[in-house]
Amino acid sequence: MSRDLCRKAGYTFTFLSDPKAEVIRRYDLLHPGAGVRGQDIARPAEFLVDSSGVIRWANLTEDYRVRARPDQIIEQAKGLK
Amino acid sequence: MNQHRWNWHLWAGFVLCILGFASLPVLARFPATRDVPWVNLLLFGTGLAFLFVGLRRAFGQPQQYRGKVAGSIVGAVSLLTVALFCFVVFYQTRQLPASTGAPKVGEKAPEFVLPDTSNQPISLSSLLSTPFANSHAPPKGVVLVFYRGYW
Numbered sequence: 202m203s204r205d206l207c208r209k210a211g212y213t214f215t216f217l218s219d220p221k222a223e224v225i226r227r228y229d230l231l232h233p234g235a236g237v238r239g240q241d242i243a244r245p246a247e248f249l250v251d252s253s254g255v256i257r258w259a260n261l262t263e264d265y266r267v268r269a270r271p272d273q274i275i276e277q278a279k280g281l282k
Numbered sequence: 283m284n285q286h287r288w289n290w291h292l293w294a295g296f297v298l299c300i301l302g303f304a305s306l307p308v309l310a311r312f313p314a315t316r317d318v319p320w321v322n323l324l325l326f327g328t329g330l331a332f333l334f335v336g337l338r339r340a341f342g343q344p345q346q347y348r349g350k351v352a353g354s355i356v357g358a359v360s361l362l363t364v365a366l367f368c369f370v371v372f373y374q375t376r377q378l379p380a381s382t383g384a385p386k387v388g389e390k391a392p393e394f395v396l397p398d399t400s401n402q403p404i405s406l407s408s409l410l411s412t413p414f415a416n417s418h419a420p421p422k423g424v425v426l427v428f429y430r431g432y433w
Contacts, residue, residue, distance in 0.1 A: 203399050204399035204400070207399055213415075215398055215404060215409060216398060216399050217396040217397065217398055217404060218396060218397050218398075218399075219396055223394075224392075224394040224396055225428060227392050227394065228384055228385060228392060228428070229381045229382065229383030229384040230381055230384060230428050231379065232378060232379055232430070233379070235430070236430075236431065237431070242430050242431055243428040243429065243430060244378050244379060244381060244428070244430070245428060245429055245430060246381075246384065246426075246427075246428040247425065247426065247427050247428070248385070248391060248425070248426040249423055249424075249425055250391045250406070250410065250423055250424045250425070250426060251422070251423045252410055252420060252421065252422055252423055254390050254391055254393075254406070254407070254410060255388065255389070255390055255391070256385055256386065256387050256388065256389055256390075256391050257387065257423065258387060259384075259385070259386065259387055261381055261384060262378075263376055263378065264375050264376045264378075265375050265376075265378060265430065266310065266316055266317070266371070266375045267316070267317045268313075268429075270313055274425055278422070278423060278425065281422040281423045282422065
């Protein structure tokens with residue numbers, strides 16, 4: 202399903218699945234019972250990780266309708282060495 | 283002249299309020315109208331102003347204007363619509379877990395391995411060390427985006 206979605210949307214970046222929400226849990230981003238059918242899903246979050254694996258910028262929104270915009274992330278990524 | 287005129291302000295206000303709510307799924311597709319739902323609020327504001335004028339006419343000049351009963355009903359429905367909108371947009375979507383354990387700026391991003399769309403296991407460290415597309419050097423960084431499902 203993700204593959205079809207990616208192809209349809211034309212995404213070229215790596216698209217990963219976390220069906221058991223293991224990594225979502227490890228990052229403490231679980232939003233329990235918030236899925237359409239009451240599933241545990243992720244709260245939206247964005248992290249910018251530098252080449253040494255350290256987080257340089259993070260955005261945990263207070264309102265799940267409001268996400269980081271692409272130009273915001275690109276602006277932050279310009280600061281990477 | 284004792285003829286009752288159609289109180290169109292009431293219905294215009296009602297339609298604007300319903301439109302303000304019904305347009306949410308469309309307007310939510312664009313960050314400019316989603317992050318702050320100003321178009322919806324503008325529709326509600328205009329709609330409620332029309333309703334106010336219509337109700338004042340219906341109750342203030344009942345010999346001239348119709349709409350005492352209908353106006354009360356559409357007015358109540360409109361108010362409920364605005365209230366439901368405000369509940370969803372200003373309260374419900376902000377009920378997020380605290381996520382106090384989420385990795386912070388300056389910390390190492392926890393390593394992970396997850397399947398990609400071809401079911402190949404991909405680790406964070408491999409993303410950080412594999413040159414991207416036609417480049418020869420590893421990337422300067424990786425953006426991790428967690429999302430809720432379809433958006």
